[in-house]
Amino acid sequence: MLKIYQGPLPVSELLSEWYGAHYNENYGAMVNFVGTIREEGGIDALSFDIYLPVLERWFDGWKAKLESKGALLMMAHSEGDVPVHTSSFACAIFSPKRRVALEMLDAFVEDFKANAPIWKYDVRGGERIYAADRSTPMRGSGLLAE
Amino acid sequence: MLKIYQGPLPVSELLSEWYGAHYNENYGAMVNFVGTIREEGGIDALSFDIYLPVLERWFDGWKAKLESKGALLMMAHSEGDVPVHTSSFACAIFSPKRRVALEMLDAFVEDFKANAPIWKYDVRGGERIYAADRSTPMRGSGLLAE
């Protein structure tokens, strides 16, 4: 399950909803990652653009990979402005085995940072500035420069 | 913060409480692990003994290790009977950096399984049977057999 929110995520509700939906399906482990906007460099907020059709395919690929290991994956992300000290990313993995849960959480979050089609902007005094210095070219970048 | 509960953990409340207590302290990442009792081998529940004085020292060691990386650690565990499909273990790590959060969650949970002074019993038809086959000798075991 992939959910997009306009603005900050309702983190407690999401974690409670995910746990409540799957606690009784005989998964031995649930792991979560929650990303929260840090106050740094004088920003008021971060802002996000998402290209949903490609995000959905990327997410479905991970979902299938986890299903092949008997595990479940769900995530939520914000679109638009997310003020400092609120959260823009949350995910959960349910797995029968703790090793799968721990290893897949790490791999999923790292691939998310590198390949999910989401663009980040600093919001400072009403201006929206692309966070070029913190962004990573997606796998396969440069094809049209060859 | 280390909390012991008699019986199952109130997971949603714990996660919500932990997130609510620290979301605005400029940590960029929160990670959680929740362990839930799987129905297998015909058990009704698992049951746990805890030796709190040593558990507290073990936990304080990890807390200090995480503090040295700028991170926070909290956990809860059940004592006594925990029915299948309810949860006996939950923890949270808050960190400015996601790599620290992900790596420390893995290391903490694995060391927890190997070295936290907690004993597990299967509960089957009212009987409480030590889970010897799933248990691990703590670091330094065998000293008195030398």
Place this chain on the structure above:
Amino acid sequence: MVKVEFLGPIGKAPVEIDARTLADVAKVLKEDPEIAKWLEQSAVAVNDTMVNSLDFPLKDGDRVSLLPPVCGG
């Protein structure tokens, strides 16, 4: 004709290009200096599927998307 769209911070309106492969698309885009500077760092999707070959055949009405460097989370 294929439609080329520029996602996220590239901030350009879509353009229509006469192209049979991605190599044709590349040739046209390199002529616009505003876009050319993004090519090295952008990935490419055709009809929302990521593509890794310049020989990828295009047909009339296909949608080509340029995806510049990302940073979710």
Place this chain on the structure above:
Amino acid sequence: MVKVEFLGPIGKAPVEIDARTLADVAKVLKEDPEIAKWLEQSAVAVNDTMVNSLDFPLKDGDRVSLLPPVCGG
């Protein structure tokens, strides 16, 4: 005298032993077959601090704990 307590599944009442080191404790415990079988797999704490040396000196009133194999979570 030191007090030796047996945690978790060992399920024995504590015993008092006259001992100056953990080596002395080991010697006495090996004589009880019910306890001896746990020694290979048990860790040891003195006054709730984990200990790794048989030379560890004990004083009157110390508490020695045997911790058998664990499985939290």
